Amino acid sequence: GAGVSQSPRYKVAKRGQDVALRCDPISGHVSLFWYQQALGQGPEFLTYFQNEAQLDKSGLPSDRFFAERPEGSVSTLKIQRTQQEDSAVYLCASSLGLAGISSYEQYFGPGTRLTVT
């Protein structure tokens, strides 16, 4: 597609439910990032993939959060046993991931707004 897409756009989960958020990056983009954006805050880095390899997961807030990108394209962020503090917008971004500043430019999807009740 022309840009990064994410689904669903909105998700309401009851506390304790598992959720899965999908990201379709721009075709050919090597790097994929997940961010969490709390209301009124800037996005915070969660995890990073280069192709199918998850090279950095230092931002994942707990072991309830899990991300994968098995074929180096689509990625899924899974949150197990959701808690109220997980309520946020989850943003996915992709970049070329090669060399030079243009490869570091991240293109963002519209986000998934997760509300845990």
Add this chain to the structure above:
Amino acid sequence: AQTVTQSQPEMSVQEAETVTLSCTYDTSESNYYLFWYKQPPSRQMILVIRQEAYKQQNATENRFSVNFQKAAKSFSLKISDSQLGDTAMYFCAFFDSGGGADGLTFGKGTHLIIQP
């Protein structure tokens, strides 16, 4: 770890005026990139402008320009001839190109309101 500070939570100006959004950052790295992103109410982040730290010349993109002061670790965004469509959240972001942190580090954002 890097930090990015945006000290203006909200700014409001009249259409056609010039406005400057401030951003400071803290890093011990020498190789990095800086970005300004715009996030309209629809929430899709859009890249506004970028700056390589090793370049002394300030980046410009049409009505958008930056004032990059490396020694002061300052990276402000100037919007000239502001338009109603410029109303959005603006985020300053830092990227360590030296192989440190893999994601962008964002500031808390400035809510810019352009009044008609």
